[in-house]
Amino acid sequence: MSRPASPHRVEELPLPTDRLGTRRSLTVHRFGTPGARPKVYVQAALHADETPGLLVAHHLIRRLRGLDIPGEIIVVPMANPTGIAQIVEGVHIGRYALDGAGNFNRDFPDLIDGAAERLKGRIGADREANVAAVREALRATLDALPPPKGEVPALRRALLGMAFDADIVLDLHCDLEAVPHLYAGDALWPDLADLSALLGVKAVLLSADSGGKPFDEACSVPWWTLAERFAADGPIPPACVATTVELRGKADVDDDRAAADAEALIGMLIRRGAVTGSAPGPLPDLPPLLCEATPLSGLARVVAPVSGVIAFHRAVGDRVEAGDPIADIVDPTAADPDNARTTLVAPGGGIVMARNNLRFASRGELVASIAGPAPLATGEHGLLFD
Ligand SMILES: [Zn+2]
Structure with a gap:
């Protein structure tokens, strides 16, 4: 019933x-x-x-x-x-x-x-x-x-x-x-x-x-x-x-x-x-x-060291190794366009969990987050970015 x-x-x-x-x-x-x-x-x-x-x-x-x-x-x-x-x-x-x-x-x-x-x-x-x-x-x-x-x-x-x-x-x-x-x-x-x-x-x-x-x-x-x-x-x-x-x-x-x-x-x-x-x-x-679950302290934050246009190399869900390029930050105002890119690389291996949804970054802005298996030094950001 x-x-x-x-x-x-x-x-x-x-x-x-x-x-x-x-x-x-x-x-x-x-x-x-x-x-x-x-x-x-x-x-x-x-x-x-x-x-x-x-x-x-x-x-x-x-x-x-x-x-x-x-x-x-x-x-x-x-x-x-x-x-x-x-x-x-x-x-x-x-x-x-x-x-x-x-x-x-x-x-x-x-x-x-x-x-x-x-x-x-x-x-x-x-x-x-x-x-x-x-x-x-x-x-x-x-x-x-x-x-x-x-x-x-x-x-x-x-x-x-x-x-x-x-x-x-x-x-x-x-x-x-x-x-x-x-x-x-x-x-x-x-x-x-x-x-x-x-x-x-x-x-x-x-x-x-x-x-x-x-x-x-x-x-x-x-x-x-x-x-x-x-x-x-x-x-x-x-x-x-x-x-x-x-x-x-x-x-x-x-x-x-x-x-x-x-x-x-x-x-x-x-x-x-x-x-x-x-x-x-x-x-x-x-x-x-x-x-598998991974430590929050293993979440690597890829931060823009300079301001510019974000040109991503990797999508969310991609698996990456340490050193893989994640994105270029492009400065279209550079005097030499062959020298206008700053390549951001994965600090550790893991899955690209999240990316910025905008394509222009301020200096210091979060560009992508990579969930990795091992704890990293958390640096200035602590466990939660902001
Ligand atoms: Zn929320």
């Missing part, structure tokens, strides 16, 4: 504003039963000019409406109403807040110290009890934070407030031009191999803590950090599987691809018991995994 699809509720979550006469809100799609497990949280376009996730969220919501959801699924299909409005002279600025609050996907509240303080004497041998205690401590810490200072910190707080206690958090982003790839914590691999295979990702970049406090890490890093701090008391598993899902490049937006990506997310949710498929029986085999 088929069960009815889970209820679907759409809520508007008002956000505080810094400017009179303006009002913003988050549209939140809720499926299943509040408080039931597993809890899944999906959001798109935290970087507001990253469109692929918006269309994937649309297809995901359509699909979820017809499915049975034993736990709770929250989808925020457009996670950044501040950023979506930032049009400057016809150009959409979606990555950084124009009010000076920085990169929208950085500086999420750090709940670790507050939770650790509240967990003293509460961690023991029972894993499940520890998971519940950690969630409770994270919630109490979040609730006790001072009021956010400004519209963007308030947005970050609101998003984290819906996601911090989820079992699965999928933050849908894209790069400029890229193959599909994931960012996640070391502790979440190979757990995320299912999503990787289903989405056909070509790179999985792992770190324990990138240092930038992006959204996924605000949800996941507390788990392994608290596990280390309380290792002598009892086990704390990485109970929040949070990942930043990079859905190719900014212009890779079409219905077929978005529907397939949404289906991949549904596939992961079925495998993890968050969605009950219509056909009971054994799960279908996963497609082949297209890559």
Whole structure:
């Protein structure tokens, strides 16, 4: 007997504003039963000019409406109403807040110290009890934070407030031009191999803590950090599987691809018991995994040492060896046109994961990123470029 699809509720979550006469809100799609497990949280376009996730969220919501959801699924299909409005002279600025609050996907509240303080004497041998205690401590810490200072910190707080206690958090982003790839914590691999295979990702970049406090890490890093701090008391598993899902490049937006990506997310949710498929029986085999995970510290950044036109030699998805030419930076104003090119080479071997989508670079601008198997010296950029 088929069960009815889970209820679907759409809520508007008002956000505080810094400017009179303006009002913003988050549209939140809720499926299943509040408080039931597993809890899944999906959001798109935290970087507001990253469109692929918006269309994937649309297809995901359509699909979820017809499915049975034993736990709770929250989808925020457009996670950044501040950023979506930032049009400057016809150009959409979606990555950084124009009010000076920085990169929208950085500086999420750090709940670790507050939770650790509240967990003293509460961690023991029972894993499940520890998971519940950690969630409770994270919630109490979040609730006790001072009021956010400004519209963007308030947005970050609101998003984290819906996601911090989820079992699965999928933050849908894209790069400029890229193959599909994931960012996640070391502790979440190979757990995320299912999503990787289903989405056909070509790179999985792992770190324990990138240092930038992006959204996924605000949800996941507390788990392994608290596990280390309380290792002598009892086990704390990485109970929040949070990942930043990079859905190719900014212009890779079409219905077929978005529907397939949404289906991949549904596939992961079925495998993890968050969605009950219509056909009971054994799960279908996963497609082949297209890559092994590599360290985020192995992501080589190819930066323009001079300004000029970018003439690429290699495409995204290409495999390269150290020393292979990736692009020329061409200075058309050079007095000698035979001496107008600066060739940028791969600092290490790997896959060309992402490229700049513009073809003119400032000095110091990122031209391409190559995911390699071994850690590199991170230099001035740290683990996250900006
Ligand atoms: Zn992004």
